[in-house]
Amino acid sequence: MTTSPQPRANVAAIPAYVPGRPPTPRPGLTSYKLSSNENPYPPLPGVLGAAVEAAAEMNRYPDMGTAALYEALSQRLGVPTDHLAAATGSVALIYQLLSAFCDPGDEVVYAWRSFEAYPIAVTVAGATSVRVPLTADGRHDLAAMADAVTERTKVVLVCTPNNPTGPSVTQAELDDFLARVPSHVVVVVDEAYVEFVRMADPVDGVATALAHPHVIVTRTFSKAYGLAGFRVGYAVAQPPLAAALRAVSLPFGVSHVAQVAAIASLAAEDALLERVDALVAERDRVLAGVREAGWEVPDAQGNFVWFPAGDRALELAAAAEELGITVRPFAGDGVRVSIGETEAHERVIELARRTRS
Template identity: 75%
Template sequence: MAQSPQPTPQPRSNVAQIPTYVPGKPPTPRAGLTTYKLSSNENPYPPLPGVVEAATRAAEAMNRYPDMGNTALYDALSANLGVPVEDLAAATGSVALIYQLFNAFCDPGDEVVYAWRSFEAYPIAATAAAATSVQVPVLEDGRHDLDSMAAAVTDRTKVVIVCTPNNPTGPAVTQAELDAFLAKVPPHVLVVVDEAYLEFVRMDDPIDGLATYRAHSNVVLTRTFSKAYGLAGFRVGYAVGPTPLAGALRAVSLPFGVSSVAQAAAIASLASTDALFERVDALVAERSRVMDAVRDAGWELPDAQGNFVWFPLGERTMEFAAAADELGIVVRPFAGVGARVSIGEPEGNDRLITLAQTFPR
């Protein structure tokens, strides 16, 4: 007589619903051709002055646990930003802070409102926390539809995310738009302003995130050292928020999450502000050059305020990605929607311009 199968441990039902994060893939090797990865919004520059030396010194003590309190990093951020240490929370990139925010503030079934398409980790983090995603379509030009997002807030809403500049479409929210939006959101709803790309913003009336957090008891900023600072491989980001909110983030953080090497590299990066903004200005200039050339080729692209540009290609997205790969560049396609292309080395950017000029529209 056949025995019944033994029961096995089962994860929570929401785990099976978690979408898979799709990272930017590396380029296909091409004989005799230098290839460029333009799929992950990475900074093409090497580490800032002093960073490698600081990281190397920290690595020499890798047999010791990192400072769980991120003490020196918090002190450096506090001095750099002019905020109290108590209003800071560090984690392994700003994406980890998004996970922690949902875990700290959402009960199962609570709603999280965000624009879509936006950062693809949002639905993953929300589902992992057993929260319900409420996705509000971006406008035709890739901007947040803040009026519709405010209207989507219900008595079940715990968190609203404003991604500015929006990844992957590119436009940023103005201060006036954010102020008007915050005036419509109930004060018990947490508003997360995701500023992963803030250093690249060049527009009229840009958001002053620090002034906004100081003026609102329900606003948290999330930022990262991965993009402008070029520390993507070390995974360190931070949040700025009122003391009770930052404290909740620290309470649910992974013990010893930010490595000693990452902390040292971030502190050294903060000390190289002049070099940082020289590089950011160069990337912004490249972004302008690429945008001008692509638009001259007849494309209509949304405003680009991050270190990437967005091609709204619809059903031709994967064809565009394949054509890019043939030229030795790899882009980040979102099937059926569009392709995000990072601003990288000038030669890689030149090939993107060539693709824009030759790809049938």
């Protein structure tokens, strides 16, 4: 007979989230963290100033309704405020969605390998993961994902660009997929890296959500906008879905400082997106250098490059450490290398040269 408190059975099955490690100090060599897909630029002065001013009110609760942020997002995206839901990063919105829509045993379909938090969030909800393998070039196999939908499926997660492999789906591919998914199944279009996409026929997530009552788009201020430390993301969906996300949200979840910084970031968007353009240029330069070194790597539409190293993933990560760069290995699959400081990227290309032979 058990004599101590016991959590639900699924708690023991929750896989651990593995964050990107900080850089390892190396004597005589500047080390760089390329393991967490962070924006390497410091905050813009206006954003920093707004956050510092907001911090002076830390003795007060934040606006639980995030009204000012919703109004700013409404103006920026051209959607009514009742189509919006905010939370502590887009990952929190995915947790909330699964909590709102999944009963124990319900199925959640997603590509694999994809965002590491998906199987964690599914297990927390007591649901069942249905993982559909990526194609050989690191892309979502949307046809196979549609085939995997059953009467038990409640949610499908589409990560575009896909973290950690890099490719995005096109709008035509997404439209074809949505035509095959039953309307009672929620489709999440996870666009955490949308600002970095440079491709023909890119997904317009907001327009897609406005056109489909079972689609939710999730986005974040952590990547392109450089607010990873403040944890603020948002979803766009038609009012019934957006209301469900708000209903299960943690009260006062998004801090006052985070809300103010996000609003200031939207106001400074032109300057921030200039930085994104610079990161995209560096991404493309690194991608070309890695391929020239002999690696066959997938298309990169986020702020990272994927090395499909397979069983050599940990070996590749160790070689990167020797060069003073910390990367993110996924044992048995590959290594994700974030685009960060420009001076680190020559080492990434050197890593490619050393490890391909």
